[in-house]
Structures are given as structure tokens and as C-alpha cells.
Amino acid sequence: xxxxxxxxxxxxxxxxxxxxxxxxxxxxxxxxxxxxxxxxxxxxxxxxxxxxxxxxxxxxxxxxxxxxxxxxxxxxxxxxxxxxxxxxxxxxxxxxxxxxxxxxxxxxxxxxxxxxxxxxxxxxxxxxxxxxxxxxxxxxxxxxxxxxxxxx
Numbered sequence: 001x002x003x004x005x006x007x008x009x010x011x012x013x014x015x016x017x018x019x020x021x022x023x024x025x026x027x028x029x030x031x032x033x034x035x036x037x038x039x040x041x042x043x044x045x046x047x048x049x050x051x052x053x054x055x056x057x058x059x060x061x062x063x064x065x066x067x068x069x070x071x072x073x074x075x076x077x078x079x080x081x082x083x084x085x086x087x088x089x090x091x092x093x094x095x096x097x098x099x100x101x102x103x104x105x106x107x108x109x110x111x112x113x114x115x116x117x118x119x120x121x122x123x124x125x126x127x128x129x130x131x132x133x134x135x136x137x138x139x140x141x142x143x144x145x146x147x148x149x150x151x152x
């Protein structure tokens with residue numbers, strides 16, 4: 001079996017904006033040209049968000065670029081895609097997002113060992129502005145420490 005290229009697309013903005021409470025690994029309902037484009041690494045989670053509708057989980061605004069070798073039957077780059085989780089996980093998420101302050105955020109898109117595209121979603125709570133300042137301060141302190149260890 002041929003060695004696959006590692007696909008790991010991360011939503012860095014989500015880590016800055018939210019505290020992650022729980023993480024889930026979800027499958028996705030994709031078209032043929034979408035999976036080919038993901039394997040080429042042409043996807044973006046920057047503006048994506050998840051929502052519940054009729055007890056099912058969907059993702060909106062996840063951009064998967066048009067497959068360059070596709071025909072006129074190519075996919076819509078930002079269509080709504082269904083996410084696949086177990087019934088218990090969906091019920092738990094539905095209960096939690098009805099509470100104030102919780103949301104479901106896509107954090108990472110990757111390929112499983114079996115070659116399936118998986119999306120890591122997190123049950124998250126929004127950060128306040130002072131929490132964001134603390135996150136920036138911690139990141140800068142960590143960077144300074146690494147710089148001192150490397151050169152000092």
C-alpha cells in the first residue's frame with residue numbers, strides 16, 4: 001500500500017476564540033471531487049461553524065476548493081455538509097448547545113488511517129477579551145522561553 005501524504009488542516013482561530021470542553025471525531029458526507037481536493041490539501045476551516053438541525057449535525061462555510069481535474073460536475077466549494085456522529089454523541093451535543101455560552105466548533109480536518117476524511121469538532125465556550133489577552137501573554141512567554149533555551 002502506498003504511503004499517504006499527511007493531511008492536517010487546523011482552525012487556529014478557534015483555539016484563540018474558545019475554550020474547548022470536549023472533542024469529538026466526526027466523519028463527513030462528501031462527494032468524490034471533494035475528497036480528492038482534501039487529499040491535495042485544498043481545504044480551509046477559517047470561517048466554518050457547526051449547527052444542529054433536526055437532531056443532525058452539519059457544517060457550513062467550510063471551504064473545499066474545486067478539484068482542478070474535475071469535470072463540469074464539480075462540487076460547490078462552500079456547500080453545507082453533514083457530519084456523522086453516534087446518536088448518543090448527537091443527543092449530548094444537542095443538550096449542551098442549548099445551554100447558554102456553548103457552541104460546536106470545527107477544530108481540525110485530517111485523514112484517518114483507513115483513508116477517510118475526519119473532522120475534529122469541539123464543544124466550546126467563548127472566551128472573554130481578558131482571556132484572549134492571557135492566551136497571547138502565555139504564547140509570548142512560551143516563545144521567549146524557547147528562544148532563551150535555544151540561544152542562551
